[in-house]
Amino acid sequence: MGTSPIAQAALTGFALTLDASNTYATSDLVKSPSKVYAADHAAPTPAKMTTAISDMETAYTDAASRTLSPSGFSTVGLGAGDISDLTLAPGIHKWSTNVKFDLDIYFTGTKTDVWIMQIAGTFTAGPGAKVILAGGALAENIFWVVADAVAFDDGSELEGIFLAKTMISFNAGSKLHGAALAQTAVTMISAKINEPVY
Structure with a gap:
């Protein structure tokens, strides 16, 4: 689970515990894999989130434009x-x-x-x-x-x-x-x- 470009604070309704590495958080409500990512976590998470968003937008555009x-x-x-x-x-x-x-x-x-x-x-x-x-x-x-x-x-x-x-x-x-x-x-x-x- 992840969010970008907004920060972890945008993930509401359940408790999150930041890992010692500060690169991800965990929650009892998020099971295997139990990592939650946000744009304000420590590197390399922000770069990975930016890539994930770009890949999702590319996938959307590609699938929406298919004709055959x-x-x-x-x-x-x-x-x-x-x-x-x-x-x-x-x-x-x-x-x-x-x-x-x-x-x-x-x-x-x-x-x-x-x-x-x-x-x-x-x-x-x-x-x-x-x-x-x-x-x-x-x-x-x-x-x-x-x-x-x-x-x-x-x-x-x-x-x-x-x-x-x-x-x-x-x-x-x-x-x-x-x-x-x-x-x-x-x-x-x-x-x-x-x-x-x-």
Whole structure:
């Protein structure tokens, strides 16, 4: 977990203990790896945080500009913004609207297949809604590129790498197997995030 260019003081709602090296902090609420980084920690942390932010912005721009996926499959406007109960094939899926789902959605493919979800508006996972992976599909190969805010409602469970232009919010009991990278803010209320294996 990390924040930049703002300082550790911007991480609120839980206690942080600065390590003796001053390069990271720890918290009982942040589990393995249990390190929390901020721009005001000792070197080399500030430089690493600057690189991480730059890499995230590059990844966002790259994924948002893709027009053809490795599989050659691309759709536009699938589900008219409501993707509840859909099965999504590998490829690029693009919406010029907000996107939401209140019922489970399915990603079916192999462990080498890639999905890029390009969303021009907001993205909302409804209460208890889940992403289900099938056929060997992996969370680390699903990229959600959202130009506005991302909201994980109570008890929702998602898979993938979220790259948000604005903020990401996690409500109580929500879960993510992947990564949440936002260009403005991330808020969490009793949420659980598990990093995928790369």
